[in-house]
Amino acid sequence: MLELAPTDPIIKAYLRDLAQLKRQGVSHELGLKAPFQTLLDKAAKKRGWMLVPELSTYSGGKRVVPDGTVRDEFRLARGWWEAKDTADHLAREIEKKLRAGYPTRNTIFEDTQVAVLYQDRAEAGEFPLSDPPQIAALLNGFFSHDEDDEREFHRAMAEFKSRIPDLAQSLREHIDHAHKRTPRFQQAFAEFLSVCRASLNPELTTAQVDEMLIQHLLTERLMRNLFQNPEFTTRNVIAAQVEKVIEALASGSFSKSQFLQRLDPYYKAIEREGANLGHFTEKQDFLNSVYEQFFQKFSPDVADTHGIVYTPREIVDYMCASVQDALHTEFGLSLESPEVVILDPCTGTGNFIVNLIERIPPRALRDAYHNRLFANEVMLLPYYIASLNIEHAYFERMGQYEPFQGLCFVDTLDMADSQQIVLFTPANTERVAREKNAAITVIIGNPPYNVGQKSENDNNKNRKYDEVDRRVKETYSRDSKASSKSKLDDAYVKFFRWASDRLGGRDGIVCFVSNNGFLDQIAFDGMRKHLLQDFDHIDHVDLHGNVRKNPKLSGTIHNVFGIQVGVGITLAIRKRSTGKRLRYHRVPEFWRKAEKLEFLADSQVPWEVLTPDNSCNWLIPENAEEYAQYTPITDLFQVWTLGIGTNRDSVVYDWSHQPLADRVAAFITAYNAEVYRHKSETLSEWPTHIAWSEGLKNSVRRQTLVEFSSQRIREALYRPFTKKLLYFDRTLNERVYLWPKIDGPVVWIKTGADWPFFALAATVICDRLPQGGSQCFPLSHLKPAAVESFRAHYADPAISPDDLFHYIYALLHHPEYRARYAGNLKRELPRIPFAPGFHAFATAGAALARLHVHYESLEPYPLTEELAPGAPYLPSLRVEKMKLSPDKRSLRVNDSLTLHGIPPETHDYRLGSRSALEWVIDQYQIKSTDYGESDPNRPDDPHYIVRLVGQVV
Template sequence: MTVTIKPNDKAITAYYEQMQQYKDLGVSKETSVRPAFLDLLREVAKKADWVQIQEHAKKNAQGRTIYPDSTFVKNGLPRGYYEAKDSGDKLDVEIRKKTEKGYPLTNIIFEDTQTAVLYQNRKEAFRTAISDRDELARLLSDFLSYSEPVLENFDAALANFKDRVPELARGLVKIIEEAHKKNKAFQTAFNTFFELCRTALNPNISTAAVDEMLVQHLLTERLIRRIFDNPEFTRRNVIAAEIEKVIAALVSHSFNRDEYLRSLDSFYQAIEQAGHGLDFTQKQGLLNTVYERFFQGYSIKIADTHGIVYTPQPIVDFMCASVAEVLQTEFGKSLGDDGVVILDPATGTGNFIVNLLRRVPKQHLETMYKERLFANEIMLLPYYIAALNIEHAYYELTGTYEPFEGLCFVDTLDLAEGAQMRFSFMTEQNTARVERQKKAPITVIIGNPPYNVGQVNENDNNKNRKYEVIDKRISETYSKDSNATLQKQLYDPYVKFFRWSADRLQGRDGIVCMVTNNSFVDQLAFDGMRKHLMQDFTRIYHIDLHGNVRQNPKLSGTTHNVFGIQVGVGITVAVRLTENVDSQIYYYRTPEDWRKEEKLNLLAEKQSIKGVGWESLIPNIQHTWLVPKNASEFADFLPIGSKSAKQSTSSVTTAIFKTYSNGVKTNADAYIYDYDRTSLIERVERIVENYNSELDRWQRKGKPQNLENVLQVDEKVHKWIRYTKKSVLRGKYADYHETSVRVALYRPFNKRSYFFERTFNEDTYQFPKIFPSLVTEQENRVIWIKVGTEWPMFPLIANCIVDQLPQGGSQCFPFYTYDSVGDLPSPAGEGQGVRASSSPSRRENITDWALTQFQTHYADPTITKWDIFYYVYGILHHPEYRTKFADNLKRELPRIPFAPPLVDTALTPSPSPAGEGNLDQAEVEPKILVSKVMISIGRELRQRLTDAESLLWEHVRDRKLGNMKFRRQHPIPETNYVVDFYCHDSRLIIELDGAIHDHQQAADATRQQELESLGYHVLRFTNDQVFANLETVLTTILTTHRNRLPSPKTNQRDTNFVSFLPSPAGEGSGVRATPRSDATIIEPSAASLPSPAGEGSGVRASSSGFFAFADAGRKLADLHLNYESITPYPLKWIESKTLPLSYRVEKMRLSKDKTQLVVNDSLTLADIPPAVFNYRLGNRSALDWVIDQYQVTTDKRSGITSDPNRDDDERYIVDLVRRVITVSLETVNIVASLPAQFSP
């Protein structure tokens, strides 16, 4: 691989700038100036995919340990080295000294800030003055391009090994499956081994899982023997010996082991040659890399279940050194002293035990190795390599080979089973080891437990096990004392290991040191866990290494996370020393944007917790460790909801909302969501049929409780989620009902058809009581709030079912809840659920306590529950509220303040409703503030009238028709609609329609009903009617106008009229144009947005800050609920000159400057206002959500294609983009008009 570094590379420029700063400061010492060249090397090394490790220990040819300033590694193998000398030394003299000490000269740079020398193949290959930019670039290029045939072969073999392994593994699986059917000797041997696995590892283990163990052994045992030069491995290792018995029975005339694996010879040889000449530590790193690639290529399921991530060496070093430090400073002991008994409960490849062995004083080493050191592993390949690593490390330290009797092939969490513990652990020797460990008085627990929760795909039937004792312990401690509603994360494996470790100390003083997912430090679900950690330990040290890519999308898992994963990582050292009365927490966080190399280098520099500058944390009464600065102020606000209020049966509930719910969780989105209703119906009918067929088959097989070996998985048809499996075990048949296919808000501004049937959803939570029927969608509203630490909080209103949302989930606060019969709505007459044609009994979900609080605080008995609902929605949009309490909102549900009264508010009486026959009275409409956004839209759209609109306007303008005064594109303030033509004298609205679609007809009907309920009359004509029967259209308008007048009126003029905005050309739909509100500007009507089902009092022109927020909340709600009928923003269209115009979307993309959106090759939308991106929902703008969701995708596992393009409205997505831009701009305006103060 040739790497070219250019002289003008940013890294070289940055290096020169940094060195100039050192020169100006008179700094020249090696330890001071070295970071500049290290930074340069780290940056350029990325171009070769090399990872820089500082002062990494290496054994030279004489067996002595050396520490190059930097080692560069790729795929577990060293590729280059770096040594720095300060300018006061003679560089050539230093090179000679390093050479004599055995420093590698294969590919190493020496430099002294003046000169850089590159050695390759033990010869000087390049020398240059560092001030020569061109020559320095050449030296770096040669350094990074260096390779050896062995390394090149290894890299190629590693890539091919990953690709080739699945094919060979599938072949072996087929051979084993045939042997299960035909080979009696194999059947006997396998059954014996299978029973051992059931008793030792997992009582529910499947045949396929044990088959996988055989495959793993067959494919990798050669590497273990050859790389570590241990031909006796399969005989010495107690588990490998048992597996060899099964494989020996597998060998027959139809299967020859050596012949079958011969095709891998070239891969094996390349890997073995790469391992030749490496010291043991490097071999260990090499095999870690090989195993990671093996699992990536073959056992994705295993990696998925256990979260296989091997621990970087600097983390291992830091943790082991920290344990030694705590033993010394807190307990006055060394690693080898009596009473120090150590266990690694998830040892992986044994790195922690090896590291600890090297720290034990040699006088205590034999006793420690044989009596006080233990390790467990549940996966076969890591178990093998752990045995080799640990035994070789002991041999290296003592010159004596001794099997490590402390290593057990066992599931650590099973060891909590107490009296119910199973009596056999694979083999007699392994069982004896486990029993010895169980009796050991463990005082130190150290390691890297699995981090994963469950599995990516339930169909794989490889989910993490349930552990009766540990799960119960979590339930009665961490879960019981948590205020969180969603507690699934408390059953993550790493949490179980924390619970198990605290219990395993059995009341003794001791240390638990683990590197884990660090969600428990600050996420709401872990408040109970944090409480018990403080009770279980007296000192807790935590280094936050960040790396949560889900929380910060600017980060990259491979670049910023020390494990290359998506979740945050932290190191915890928990100490129990009962003589310390008070528990204390010490916290340190690395900069969030640091790359993983920087974090690992920090750990190497600090060496142990002794070198860390800790911050002492003082938890609050909610057991929050990272207490936000404004916690006390936030706590004074009213709770929007609480777990205690939700569970309370008392009539007095001290929260604004009585109940709330997660969004629905499917765990099968591709199957039961779809943009196309017809496609979804066809698919779920097949799903129901397949499910019932499998249920029948399960019953015929005698209803076995272990479904893993029974269910037939066809991902093209059906996905077996947890609840679907539970339904099988309950013998519950499924039915398909058309009323179960509903519309759901899947993501912001993204609706899809959804199968609302309990059997095929992981959980529907409270939604059967929130939207049990279609009727309830007409009257109920929910405030959908994003919760969790991954994304900033955001609210969005909905009148339909909503999804849970990824990354922490969501909570939904409805205005109404309903009685529901059964789980979910079923068709009328079925005797279950709620009839789709009727509304079930409802209850207002805003509590009487909340109503009393607001009415009392504001001394205003007219405040209603609908006012409070929209007030909450308004508050949740306040920028300063969301910024000031951002940390609080990530850790708990929102709390709502009392807004202070407005200052200098001038009230003007609202006009009486017009259209009631009292037009003789002189009515003056108050002035309305029109947003600049809508003025811009109006100017644009007036230039784009349809032919039908232009024709009608020519015949009604300037009082040509019966002296009627018409206005084009006139706003109706009570509803914020903009209509095509409006005559104020008779309250008559004229709308022209182009092409009519089903969804448009429904929107028109809703709008017309609302307008007529306010005293307006709507006449609607098609474009064709205007062209073909213009005279009839005009006659109908004039007759309707005269019939609505109480007496003839002529030349009536409106005063204080502000010219409003045109609606889209040809749309004829009337459009909501939300005016900006202001403390001194009064809306044109006292009933701006009627509450659903007539429950509310409408918007009020109020002197109270409460109503300012309630009014804004209503406007925002109206805007966000009706986003599909809002005025599309007039973007500039750029059409292809060579392609026919198409509206079809595959995947839209923004230009770099975000001013243009490429819809497809034929159409680009331009002139996107920058302010659009100021309306953000989490880490994305509303427009970004639309772009992200409205694309054609195919689910890899099911093959299901999700296509958002609509056959009934080809322009839907393009118009939606324009509508969401309008929504965004208007939202920004309304939010900007909110009172500056949201709390006293």
């Protein structure tokens, strides 16, 4: 509900802006509509909604484009706005618009002098626009329309969402019971499971297939009713198969109808709202959003691995239009051409195919629909929705319902392997075979993206695919100079590889919206090289929104998918008869999601032509040529290593000795038990009380037993200025890299696009850090030849390895070096120039390294302590979670102690994304982990944390 007062600043601003334009003599619609647009936009934001300009809509079967559409949080259109010229006769103009099919559910027509509001097909009032109380009444009426229905729907939706976990759990229990007790179900399920494994993923677990049944049960009614498609479950080739298992489930004590009755009120309200939606595009948006919200609640892990976010319509539109345009300009073809055979390999709810169907003229649509459009989906629910959406889109255009035979329930990346067997049902197998034989020339879609998984126990790890993984390895990975290539193990990378190969020997187009880390990150140099080999013209619109790169951005506000990683649209064209061209455009840094989408709707992209360098950099940083002349740090050391990667930090790291020893000993006992168990039952599952990783599973398979030894407990730098104890062990740490060979001081360096560069001296093992890629360079492995070259350059035979090490350390801290080469330090490890004044650097570096390594024995900075009245001193040192004041000059240690007088310079020295003090604040807090509470307080040295604060300040 909106309750604007006539005195609201947005109304004042409207009147002021309008008066100003009129004073300047502007009188035509285009010139004058801006103030009302701004007013409506601001009012919509106050209501939590959004104004989308120039969005086409279907009303009474006709396509119209009102000046603005107001959408709610479900992307449902709540109202429209149409501006007319001051000189027009408003009543006549309204009549014309109504005849053209403009919506009248809730629409404002205005000509800057007066506004006429239509609601529920009738005029609901006339409002003079010079009068603030009238403007307020207009907007309040407009934004409160349909409130009752809407409220009921939102309540139903919110309740449905909040009950999903509960309902799913109760279904899970019914299914568990049937697994144990209902023979007919056991048999049907066993058959279904083996079909799923053979068709979709050999590693599917019983629980995952149970989840499919649950999804089906919870949503099947919505599918049937929203599109008035009562035969959906019997006609859809996959749904029919699932129904058989559900029937077998119902043969036991479970009654499907009784269970679903509990959902009746929600379904009814959702269906009622669905029925209100005039045109199919609105239904589609509605279903998309119900689907997304359902999945996020139902199965966040699945949403994460499979990238369950539907693609905003503006992006789909932009991509389909770009493909259409490229077909025309590059190949002289159109969507009607028989050579144009299109595949969306990860179709989700089918939005790309639906959009294409709307673009193909009816005379060519039947042929395209049956022979030249294909789509794949691996998850059951989106597969259903895609099937409904696509078939309905066809029905809307052609007036006839025909099954879409191009939709396959299949894992696209599996299709690269040659040995395909039966895929679910004979009908699906046939569809897949037809797609495999099709001469695909256009691949378009939104592939999933994610790098690995947090823990092996999530069981949602990126699947291994023999063929595609081999192809990534022999191309993108083999031609990369990066030392860590783990980022290539991302689904979207595999999809690019697969799509490039799927075109086969043909010219064609690949258009993906995806994570765009590949543009500038180190690990993707080989991928960039191959993209430019595989394609001739590449255009990339960088919609970015990487929250790690720019912490001032917010995923929900600035990112087009509401996620944390940068996003971009790549249009890659293979046309071998032409020269190479790479074009790029990056939208402004602080544009919000709506602004980015609006920009795409305009689709006039001001391209910048890029010329990649010899190292396959596309976005070449400032001073790159100069930087390239310096010696890579890796040429100065014989050995360097990645930071240690344990894959189970909460087991093998701790603040103190005894809890670590106890926990690791218990973990080892549990692990060894698994070794014995797997010896006798090789196919047993992996119990979740152990934090598994691929390496640890392999150790079980190799029957490697582990013995606890307190000798293995070592000091480690877990984060900057955060020492912890580490149980250092080849089996329990996933990757020890070269740490067993390293002793003495190292420089711990973090480069990469995710974090700003940092370097820190240490004398203990250093961690790999989140997002990986930290590298450590040990003094003991400096190359003698490197020392010689510095001696020769500075004509100083007295330069020692220590001097060179400290010279490097000082250089890496030099503000000018860091600023000048900031862009370069994001993409490769440092290069080391011969700077003037070697010894000044070496001396400064030695002092700095001492300071950094021995930070715990420094004299703390004298901060002023403010003790809450009556608080005893000692307990007041206990830290749960410290907090900086907004001006960052004070630190609240706990309820009874606050430290004042933090000098502002403290925050200038940054290590990656935080200052030293912020690292300490972030790390030294009580956290709960899967293995109990992690408490950094030291009973034997209660002053430690407060002292440390003073030391890092």
